[in-house]
Amino acid sequence: MRVLFLGPPAAGKGTQAEKVHEQLDIPLVVTGDILRKAVKSKNAVGIEAEEYMKKGELVPDQLVIKIITNRLEEEDCRQKGFLLDGFPRTSEQAKTLDRELAKKNLSLDKVVYFSIRDEICIERISGRRNCRQCGAVYHLKNKPPKIENKCDRCSGVLVQRMDDTAEVMTTRLKTYHEKTAPLLTYYQQKNIVEEINAEQPIEEVLREAIEKTTGNG
Ligand code: ADP
Ligand code: AMP
Numbered sequence: 001m002r003v004l005f006l007g008p009p010a011a012g013k014g015t016q017a018e019k020v021h022e023q024l025d026i027p028l029v030v031t032g033d034i035l036r037k038a039v040k041s042k043n044a045v046g047i048e049a050e051e052y053m054k055k056g057e058l059v060p061d062q063l064v065i066k067i068i069t070n071r072l073e074e075e076d077c078r079q080k081g082f083l084l085d086g087f088p089r090t091s092e093q094a095k096t097l098d099r100e101l102a103k104k105n106l107s108l109d110k111v112v113y114f115s116i117r118d119e120i121c122i123e124r125i126s127g128r129r130n131c132r133q134c135g136a137v138y139h140l141k142n143k144p145p146k147i148e149n150k151c152d153r154c155s156g157v158l159v160q161r162m163d164d165t166a167e168v169m170t171t172r173l174k175t176y177h178e179k180t181a182p183l184l185t186y187y188q189q190k191n192i193v194e195e196i197n198a199e200q201p202i203e204e205v206l207r208e209a210i211e212k213t214t215g216n217g
Helices: 013-024 031-041 044-053 061-072 075-080 091-102 118-127 166-180 183-188 202-214
Strands: 002-006 028-030 082-085 110-115 128-131 137-139 193-197
Touching: 002 013, 002 183, 013 028, 013 082, 013 137, 013 202, 028 031, 028 061, 031 044, 031 061, 031 082, 044 061, 061 075, 061 091, 091 183, 110 183, 110 202, 118 128, 118 166, 183 193, 193 202
Parallel strands: 002 082, 002 110, 028 082, 110 193
Antiparallel strands: 128 137
């Protein structure tokens, strides 16, 4: 199965992708996580990417395309397919992905579109906290950890991402509407889009996400 979760920042894609990955055993490829790891390790990719990420702008296509196409060549993705979260985000990225898959006689099976208003994304971003150690995602109100400020999974400290500020979020939403939202039409023309109402509570969105990903909706 080759699936993409598409939607604005803080729509809840990562929260659901993690669960769908566990329940359906599909390899999960999260561009933002791969880039944040590179930033943390201070390698060449990370140093270049950080400049864009901290401003809420997109990292240049050629850099992201290289990282993701290499990742999709790995054995797990070749065997089981993949669940993409955060890529493609531009028309160039989408076309390259299609071209690379077509070389192997493959294509994306489904695009699950997270439909949500900007104001809800802004509310979600202000309360988002991530584990500094394992990256697990929480929300101060909607998904609090069992012990304040501590990750349920690894007891790591919860922190706010450098780009989860009101100012950077404005740029991220603008970038989304300009560069990424047009991909919805691109994929609708291919007839592979399934829309979900991402404004519902986490468990409801999960139910829809599983249904729409597996085609049992
Ligand atoms: P994305 O991966 O799309 O950027 P996240 O999965 O990180 O979004 O979710 C953004 C924030 O919203 C997180 O703090 C998360 O805990 C919270 N969240 C996710 N889904 C929901 C939901 N359905 N209802 C309320 N809060 C949610
Ligand atoms: P995310 O975790 O998906 O919110 O992504 C965090 C940041 O990583 C974005 O604001 C971009 O700067 C960068 N990024 C993630 N995915 C991509 C992509 N496909 N293309 C360009 N930049 C990306």
